[in-house]
Amino acid sequence: MFCFSQGRERRMEDKGREAVITFSSHYDAVKAKRALKGGKLVPVPRALSSSCGTALLCMEKEYLEHVGEIRKESVYVWEDGKWLGLHH
Numbered sequence: 001m002f003c004f005s006q007g008r009e010r011r012m013e014d015k016g017r018e019a020v021i022t023f024s025s026h027y028d029a030v031k032a033k034r035a036l037k038g039g040k041l042v043p044v045p046r047a048l049s050s051s052c053g054t055a056l057l058c059m060e061k062e063y064l065e066h067v068g069e070i071r072k073e074s075v076y077v078w079e080d081g082k083w084l085g086l087h088h
Helices: 026-036 060-065
Strands: 018-022 040-043 054-059 074-079 082-086
Touching: 018 060, 026 040, 026 054, 054 060
Parallel strands: none
Antiparallel strands: 018 054, 018 074, 040 054, 074 082
């Protein structure tokens, strides 16, 4: 699993996969953080692109619980050493 805060891969089997959500505006990123009641606003990883440069790092299952409340650009998870886009 990709551990964004330490910048290296790390296993987090008990918590599931981390998701990185990108946004077209910083305002949407802040609103999503509030909707999820957690997560961490981070710079968008270099391998991904985003209009505003701000992403939300959270657990995939937290995102899926609030998918209808978030205005997002894209959602990615780190799996098998690469970013995979989610279609929700």
